[in-house]
Amino acid sequence: MHIKTPVYDFVTEYLTKDMSRLHMPGHKGQNILGCETRDITEIKGADYLLEPEGIIKKSEAIAAQLFGTACTLYSTEGSTLAMKAMLRLAMMCSDSYRSNRKFRILAARNVHESFVHACALLDFDAEWLYGEEMYSVCQCRITPEGLRTALEGMTDKPDAVFVTSPDYLGIMTDIRGLAEICHSQGILLLVDNAHGAYLHFLPESLHPIDLGADMCCDSAHKTLPVLTGGAYLHISNRMTELYGDLYLRAKKAMSLFSSTSPSYLILQSLDLCNAYLAEDFPEYLNDTCQ
Numbered sequence: 001m002h003i004k005t006p007v008y009d010f011v012t013e014y015l016t017k018d019m020s021r022l023h024m025p026g027h028k029g030q031n032i033l034g035c036e037t038r039d040i041t042e043i044k045g046a047d048y049l050l051e052p053e054g055i056i057k058k059s060e061a062i063a064a065q066l067f068g069t070a071c072t073l074y075s076t077e078g079s080t081l082a083m084k085a086m087l088r089l090a091m092m093c094s095d096s097y098r099s100n101r102k103f104r105i106l107a108a109r110n111v112h113e114s115f116v117h118a119c120a121l122l123d124f125d126a127e128w129l130y131g132e133e134m135y136s137v138c139q140c141r142i143t144p145e146g147l148r149t150a151l152e153g154m155t156d157k158p159d160a161v162f163v164t165s166p167d168y169l170g171i172m173t174d175i176r177g178l179a180e181i182c183h184s185q186g187i188l189l190l191v192d193n194a195h196g197a198y199l200h201f202l203p204e205s206l207h208p209i210d211l212g213a214d215m216c217c218d219s220a221h222k223t224l225p226v227l228t229g230g231a232y233l234h235i236s237n238r239m240t241e242l243y244g245d246l247y248l249r250a251k252k253a254m255s256l257f258s259s260t261s262p263s264y265l266i267l268q269s270l271d272l273c274n275a276y277l278a279e280d281f282p283e284y285l286n287d288t289c290q
């Protein structure tokens with residue numbers, strides 16, 4: 001399959017023109033570190049990450065196709081940013097928000113600190129779900145039965161459930177089982193999949209979106225060949241069926257927390273990664289698993 005890499009190609013073409021760089025970054029493409037040449041900013045034709053209409057939009061659409069999502073957004077500030085955007089979007093879609101009540105979320109206790117920062121920034125309180133075997137703070141095994149019991153014990157049901165899977169020790173949660181319970185009660189399932197970007201490319205996908213999660217964040221840089229900071233916010237087809245096209249709303253949600261100067265080195269790396277994922281990656285992954 002031939003996969004286009006519009007962001008990478010734009011920078012390559014820009015370099016062939018050998019123009020004076022009367023724009024940021026201040027290094028002007030001079031190689032002090034060695035990687036400056038390809039480091040550009042939002043010049044004409046380079047699109048805008050937070051309001052894309054050109055090469056970035058095209059590249060994100062290719063990523064969405066590869067991951068089988070309704071839409072996928074790039075983050076150049078890790079899952080830390082993608083998670084905040086995901087929570088803001090879930091909040092904006094929730095009944096609570098629309099009826100002027102506080103967003104309610106039930107979260108497995110081993111959340112990453114970015115989740116707690118999002119609670120503070122978005123002004124909502126999490127209710128904690130404790131796992132059945134908690135030998136360390138890194139671990140919090142939530143089973144479908146455990147979730148069902150926790151929900152039965154709540155007088156007001158939450159707008160969303162949030163879990164971290166794979167966790168910091170590589171342990172996976174039964175996302176399919178949790179999704180069935182959440183969806184039967186009109187609750188969104190959000191997953192911190194920071195450690196599992198590769199899961200979609202296994203012979204049988206174990207990626208949260210394929211197992212029924214409504215949204216998830218993946219740190220592309222953790223398990224895919226992407227520069228540090230590269231990540232995705234994935235939005236499922238189910239979310240689009242429920243709330244319409246969420247691409248622009250998700251961009252708005254992300255812009256609430258992100259820098260307006262995204263790294264084009266990271267964007268090119270995410271863009272090139274698409275070609276890699278469409279080519280040899282599934283085979284390499286399968287060999288490694290064997």
Ligand SMILES: Cc1ncc(COP(=O)(O)O)c(C=O)c1O
Pocket residue numbers: 077078079080081112114164167168192194195219229231
């Ligand atoms: C489970 C989990 N979620 C989120 C993050 C944040 O990811 P990032 O470093 O891509 O911002 C991390 C980082 O280590 C993590 O381990």
